[in-house]
Amino acid sequence: MPVITFEYEDLYKLLGIQIPQEELIKLLPMIGSDIDDYDGDEIKVEFFPNRPDYLSVEGVARTLKGFLNIEKGLPEYEVEESNISVEVDSELKDIRPFIALGIIENVNLSGNKLKQVMEFQEDLHWVMGRDRKKVAIGIHNLDVIKPPFFYKAADPDGDSFIALETDEEMSLREIIHKHPKGKKYAHLIDKFDKYPLITDSNREVLSMPPIINGELTKLTEETKNVLVDVTGNDEKAVNNTLNIIMTSFAEAGGKLKSLKVIYSNRETQKPDLMPKIKEVSVKNAEKLIGIDLTPFDIANYLANVRIGTQIQTEDIVQAIIPAYRVDILHEVDVIENIAVGYCFNKLEPELPQISTIASENKSEILDNILREIMVGMGFLETMSLMLTNEKQHYDNMKLEEDERVIVAQPISVDRTMLRKNLLQGLMEFFEDNKHEELPQKIFEVGDVVFLDDSCETCTRDVKKIAGAVTHSSASFTEIKSIVDALFINLGLKMELEPLNHPSFIKGRCARVKSINNKKSDDLIVEGYFGEVNPGVITRFHLEYPVIAFEVQFN
C-alpha cells in the first residue's frame, strides 16, 4: 500500500488552522488510513490503493476539511478552456493510444513542494499506472515550450532529444538502451516499430512516454506554469489520473486550464472535471448500514467526505461525486461513504438475530480424533510448510521424482513444489532437534496435494498423517504396535504385506491397509511403516535409528 509522508505545517497551511496532533492521529484512520509513524515534524500515513487522491497532502487536507467543518460538500474547481490543442497520431492506436493534457498556472514549487510533486507523480505511476504500464505522467515547465502539441508515433532512430538528467542528445533507441529509466521501462515499448513522443510546435521534445521527459521542460523551484501530460492504454484511467493531479494542484491555489485532444476521428476537451452522479436509496442505506437515516442525514454525512448531494425524493438522494474519486462504482460505495461520513466509531455493534445450527467439517473432526490418538500415545504434534523442494521431498528420502504441483516462479530454491508426503517434514524436524533429549516422538496431520485431472482444480487435497520416533533401540515392532493402535482406535483392522520402499530398510517395511468392513462410511486408510533407511537417516544428519509411518485417508 502506498505510504505518503508530509509535514504537519504543510497540512495546517492547507487547512487554515492548527489541530492538536492527538486529534489528527485519531481522525486520519477514520478517513481510511493507517498511520505508520508520527514522530517529529512529519507524519507517515498509509492509504488504500482505491484512493489515489490521498497521495498528496492536498488530497488529504481536502477530506479533513469536511470532517473538521472547515469546508464541506462537493469541492468546485474552475477550468478555463485554453485554446491549446494536442494532435494525436493515429499510428499510436496500437502502441499507446490515449493522452490527456492539462495546464496549471500560478503554481508554487518552492521549498519542499517540488520534491512532493515528484513523489506524488511516482506514487500515481504505481497506483494508477501499474508501474507506468497502464498510465504514465509527465509534468513540464509550460513557459519553455510553444503550443500546439503533438503526440506522435516516432521513428526510434529518426528523432532524438536530451533526456532528463543527461546532457547529450540521444536517439529514442539509444535512450531505451542507455538511459537508466530507458533500460528500466524499455519492455513497455521496445516491441513496437515506433515509439510514443510528445513534441511542441518547434519539434522540441517534451516527453517520450512512458519512459522519460526531456531535460528542456524540467521543473525547478522557480517554475510558475506547468503542463501535465498523461498517456496510457486505458482512457478512463488516463482521464482519472489527470483529474487527480489537476484537482490536487487546484487545492494548492493553481489555476486550471483545459486542452483539446484531437484524435483522427474525434475531439475531446481535457481535463473534464464534471462530477459523477449516483443515486442512492435512503432505504437501502438504512438497511445495509443498520441505522435510521433521513435524506438530510445522508446529505450531511456525505458532505463530510466531500460528496455533494441533491435530494430527489423522500427515498432518493443524488450523490454528486467529485472527478478525483475513482473508487465509486456502485450505489453501495456511496453507502459506504455515508457510513464513513457518519464515522465508523459511532456505529453501535449489534449481534444479528438469525438462528443457524453449527456443524463441524467432517475432515476437521477426523483430524482431531487423529490428534487425540497420537497425543495419547505420547506423540508431540509438529506443523510444517506445504511448500517444499525436490531435494528434500524426493532426493533425501531416496524417492524418484514423480508428477506434482510445481510453482511457476518460486521465490527461493527451498519452495518449488507442494508436498505429497509428510514424512520428510518429520525428518527435517528431527534434524533441527538432533541435539535434544531422546526419545523423540512426533507426528503431523495435514493435507498434501496430488494432481488429478478429473477435478475442477486439476488437483486433489488429500489428508495424511505421519508419525516418527527416534531413540537408540527404535524397532519395527515398536512402530508396528503404534500403527496397530492407531488403526484399532479408528475402529479399523489393519492388513499387512511386505513392501520395498526406498525410504525404509529392505525387509523392514510394510504396506498397511484398512480391511474394508461392510459399512459404507468406513474410512479407507492406506500407507506404510517401518525402520527408516540408514541412507535417509544420514542425509538428515541423524545418528540414531528412526521408525516411521505415513498413511492417507481416501
Add this chain to the structure above:
Amino acid sequence: MLQNIIDELTLYEKMVLKALESLGYESSPEMIVKTQRIDIKAVMSAAGSLASKGLIEVKKDVDEVISLSDTGKEYAEEGLPERRILMSLKDKEVIPMNDLDTETGLVPSEVKVAIGWLLKKKWAVIDKGNVKITEEGKKAVSTEHSDELLLDKLLEANKLLLFKPSKLILEGFNLLKKRKGLIDIKKESKYNLKMTEKGKQLLEIGIKIKDEATQLTHEQLKTGSWRDLEYRSYDINAEHPETFPGKIHPLQRTIEDIRQIFIKMGFTESRGSILESAFWNFDCLFQPQDHAAREMQDTFYIGEPEYVNLPDKELVEKVAEAHETGGYTGSEGWGYSWDVEVAKRSVLRTHTTCVSARFLAEHKPPLKMFSVGRVFRRETVTYKHLPEFHQVEGIVAAEDITFRNLLGILKEFYHKLGFEVRFRPAYFPYTYLSLECEIYLPEKETWIELGGAGMFRPEVLDPLGVETPVAAFGLGIERLAMLRLDIKDIRMLYKSDIGWLRHLPVKLD
C-alpha cells in the same frame, strides 16, 4: 509427652538414636553410617532434627585434612629424591656432583632440590664438588625420616585429619609443607553427636525399629509381608527425570480455539482447495485482472498444472460482465476487456475468501459459514513473514444482515478471544463498507491491526446468485498465535524447537 516424641520420630531418627546408644551415647556421623545402613546425608538430616527436638547435641569442628598430590604420590611410591641419592651413596660413599643425575635417574632440577635436603637432613656433605655420605646418612639408610613416614601414611590412608597430631606427624607435616606441591591441605568439617539426658530418657521408654524396605513389590503384597515392613522415606526434593507428554501443536491449539468460537456462534464449517483457479481466487471476487495483488510478485502462480477448469459457463459469463460493464449488478464495472485465459491460470489460494465464494455459489441464505485453511503469499521466509500461513474466514448471509451486525459479530468474536476491538475504514476489492479491526494490547498500550471485514459487493454476489447482503470477515491466525505464545519469530511455529514445544504449558494465560 515423651511417647508423643517417640511416635513422631522418623525411621532415620530412630536409627541414629539407636546407633548412638550402642556407641556409648557419643559418636561421629561416619561411625553411625558404618553401623547402620543409611547414608551420611540421611544421618546428618536426622541429626539436625534430633538436635532441634533436644534429643542430641551436634558439635562441629573444622579440621585440616591433608592428602597427596600427584607428585606427592610419586615420591611416596618411589622415595624422595634425597633418599634416592642416599641409596646410591650407600654403596659408593662419594659421588661427583655432576654425575648425580645419571647415577640416580633424577632430572637436574630435582637433583638441586635433593642436595639441599641431603644437607638439611645431614645425610651428606659436599666436598670439592663431590657428595659424600655422613654417619647420620648411613644410619638413615635403614630408617625412615618423619616426612617419609607421613608420606607412607598418606599413601595408605589417602587422607589424614590433622587433629591432635603426634609429634612425629607434625614434624613430617612441617617438612612436607615446605616443599612445593607435594601435599594438598583442605579444611573439613567434623561433627560429633552426643546424646542428651532427654534422649537417654527416650531410650529408656524404648524405641522400636521395624525392618525397612525400599520398593513395594508384587511379592510383598501377595504374601502380606508389607505389614511387617517399614518403607524407607525418600528425599522428596531429590532430582527426577523429566516427563515429556504428547501435545497438540500450539498453533493448532489456537486454530481449535477459533473453530470452537465459530461453532458456538452457530457457524457451519467449510473447506476449500489449496490450489485454485485465478477465477475463484480473484475474478469472482471482483479483483480486476490488472490488480496489483494479482501480479507474479505477490501470488504463487503454478507451472504444473498451469491452467485449470472453470465452473459453469453462466457464472463465468456473469463474472466477466461484472468486470467489464457491471452487467446487471448495478455497477459501472472496471471498464476493461476481461480475459478468460487469465482466469484459468492456477494459483495457490491467496486467501480463504475463495472458500466463502464457493460456499455461496452452492448454499442459500440465511447462513453462517466459516473456514480455516492455509493461504499462500509470495514472501521469503523471515522472522515476520512466511510464504504460507493460516487464515480464518467467516460469512453471514441473511435478508436483514446489516453492517452493524458485522460489527457485532466481530466484537463478539474478538471478545471471545480476549480482545477489545475497534474499527476503521479500509479497502478490499470484493467488499464495501470495508473495515480493518484493531485489537488492543494492554501490556504494550497499543492497537494493532488484526483482520479485515466488509459486506460482499453486488459485483461478487449477483453472479453467484446471492440476493441477500453478506457480511464477511477474515484474519491471519499466526499473528494471533504469536501474541498468545509471546513469540517474536513466526518461524518458531513451523520449524519448532522440540525443547520449546516440550516446555510450553498446554494452558496459556
